[in-house]
Amino acid sequence: MRGRMIRLILVMVVLVTGFAAAVAITLRVTGFPEDLRFSPEQEYVYRIPFPLSIVVKEDQAGVIQPPNTDANEKYGGVCTALVIGPEHTGRAEVEVRLFGVIPVRRVVVNVTENVEVIPSGHAIGVLLATEGVVIVGHVPLRGLDGKQYHPARNAGLLAGDVLLAINDQQVSKVDDVERIISGLAASGSLNLKIKRNGQVLRKEIKPVVSAPIAGLKP
CATH class of the missing domain: 2.30.42.10 (PDZ domain)
Structure with a gap:
């Protein structure tokens, strides 16, 4: 019984790891940028059928707006909408995560005046x-x-x-x-x-x- 549980856990770990790798490849192939540049009046919207979220370093949090919980209703539709919106000018490193846990991509965001x-x-x-x-x-x-x-x-x-x-x-x-x-x-x-x-x-x-x-x- 214990051996079966261990095998089941290992299979789940492999599946999650493989899924995360597939998401990372999808982001790369579909052109999700590693470097974003926009003005304070803009926002970046990315639609993908995966539950993605972003994490910003605490000392850079003032550059990027907190995640918008209404973003999926506004932009998502049948897909998940990942929205990166600027708050103030500056530079921030954003980590894109799958399920809010697994890092799949790092993005550098530069917010400059138009x-x-x-x-x-x-x-x-x-x-x-x-x-x-x-x-x-x-x-x-x-x-x-x-x-x-x-x-x-x-x-x-x-x-x-x-x-x-x-x-x-x-x-x-x-x-x-x-x-x-x-x-x-x-x-x-x-x-x-x-x-x-x-x-x-x-x-x-x-x-x-x-x-x-x-x-x-x-």
């Missing part, structure tokens, strides 16, 4: 990344006709996309984005090379001539 670039009537929020710049959002533009336009949104750009190149010119910092867009002819278009969830995509933005913006030199 840098808004508005050259030549284009408004797009960007953050520095290890390659290119991360798009953290876009705002509407008011055209000369007084109407609002959303050129970046209409082109299919999403928050979290990594901007790699504009018109075949590589970008690695905010200044690159401003320089290229500022030198664009009024009738030209922006051909963007972006990375989304590990996949490289091409997008095209049709420019909009905007009304004068207070505080900006023509």
